[in-house]
Amino acid sequence: MLLDLEKLVIQHHLEVDTVLHIGAHLGQEAEIYERLGATSVTWVEANPQVVPLLRRNVEPLGHRVLSALATDRSGDIVDFHITNNEQSSSVLPLGTHRYEHPEVVVTESVQLTTITLDDLCASSNVSLPNLIVLDVQGAEILVLRGAERVMAAAESIYAEVNERPLYAGGALLPEFDSFLSARGFDRVEMTLTIHGWGDALYVKRDSAVAITQDESLIPFKIGSEMIRDLRSRAGLRVRSLVSSAVAPRFDAMAIELDQLAHRMSVIEQMLVRSELEYAAMRQQLDECLDYLRIQHAIVRDVLEEVKPLLGTKEGPH
Numbered sequence: 001m002l003l004d005l006e007k008l009v010i011q012h013h014l015e016v017d018t019v020l021h022i023g024a025h026l027g028q029e030a031e032i033y034e035r036l037g038a039t040s041v042t043w044v045e046a047n048p049q050v051v052p053l054l055r056r057n058v059e060p061l062g063h064r065v066l067s068a069l070a071t072d073r074s075g076d077i078v079d080f081h082i083t084n085n086e087q088s089s090s091v092l093p094l095g096t097h098r099y100e101h102p103e104v105v106v107t108e109s110v111q112l113t114t115i116t117l118d119d120l121c122a123s124s125n126v127s128l129p130n131l132i133v134l135d136v137q138g139a140e141i142l143v144l145r146g147a148e149r150v151m152a153a154a155e156s157i158y159a160e161v162n163e164r165p166l167y168a169g170g171a172l173l174p175e176f177d178s179f180l181s182a183r184g185f186d187r188v189e190m191t192l193t194i195h196g197w198g199d200a201l202y203v204k205r206d207s208a209v210a211i212t213q214d215e216s217l218i219p220f221k222i223g224s225e226m227i228r229d230l231r232s233r234a235g236l237r238v239r240s241l242v243s244s245a246v247a248p249r250f251d252a253m254a255i256e257l258d259q260l261a262h263r264m265s266v267i268e269q270m271l272v273r274s275e276l277e278y279a280a281m282r283q284q285l286d287e288c289l290d291y292l293r294i295q296h297a298i299v300r301d302v303l304e305e306v307k308p309l310l311g312t313k314e315g316p317h
């Protein structure tokens with residue numbers, strides 16, 4: 001995650017009790033959801049190759065894993081493109097991703113059957129979430145078009161967004177904003193990389209919890225829920241204070257490293273071009289030298305042939 005979800009939960013007074021994460025990969029965000037106190041977390045992953053490891057990572061925490069390709073239709077058989085880094089795998093073909101990240105390539109495509117998120121949640125008895133997380137490499141709007149019932153229950157959506165067409169046919173930021181705005185969600189936070197993709201948080205307009213100036217007046221839950229609530233609030237406040245001081249520096253360093261990596265890539269490409277140009281010039285020089293050698297041999301042969309005809313001139317007595 002490029003955004004600090006724990007900090008944003010506090011800042012926007014969000015409830016994170018039930019999480020539905022589509023595009024799970026290996027469940028790298030599991031610890032974040034645990035710290036937020038989520039009691040129900042469901043992971044959806046399309047790539048069948050990573051599902052076994054995903055299960056080993058998150059099922060011991062009591063999380064649930066569903067192997068499925070969520071799109072806007074159920075029952076279609078489509079190609080799912082798997083990349084060498086796994087995380088860039090998508091139902092959509094690579095677009096400008098090939099130039100932004102040339103080291104990432106599609107290694108194979110497998111045929112999978114699609115299902116809408118609404119159908120998947122209904123058939124698998126998945127609890128309707130208050131937080132939806134989307135990391136499906138350009139196919140975010142496809143997933144949400146098949147998730148009207150799920151979205152109606154959600155309070156917030158954390159999604160990867162694109163300003164450039166990294167995936168062919170993927171929705172760009174203005175279309176994605178418009179789609180979610182029509183369903184009551186406003187974009188409240190966003191960060192983008194130099195490659196034209198990033199993360200954004202959308203919050204439903206009527207879901208923010210009203211909060212008084214004195215947070216001590218907020219009624220606490222009773223029993224074990226109260227303890228969990230207290231622990232979560234205390235931990236989140238401490239992490240918020242620390243991250244508010246440290247996170248901007250790390251963010252700045254990350255941006256500088258991304259820019260440096262981009263410059264190094266440009267320099268590497270220039271060096272490759274220079275080597276090719278040098279090789280071409282060397283070949284042209286060799287061809288010129290060969291031509292001069294041939295011309296020299298011809299002239300020498302001609303001189304040898306005409307020398308007897310010229311004879312010798314006698315000087316004056």
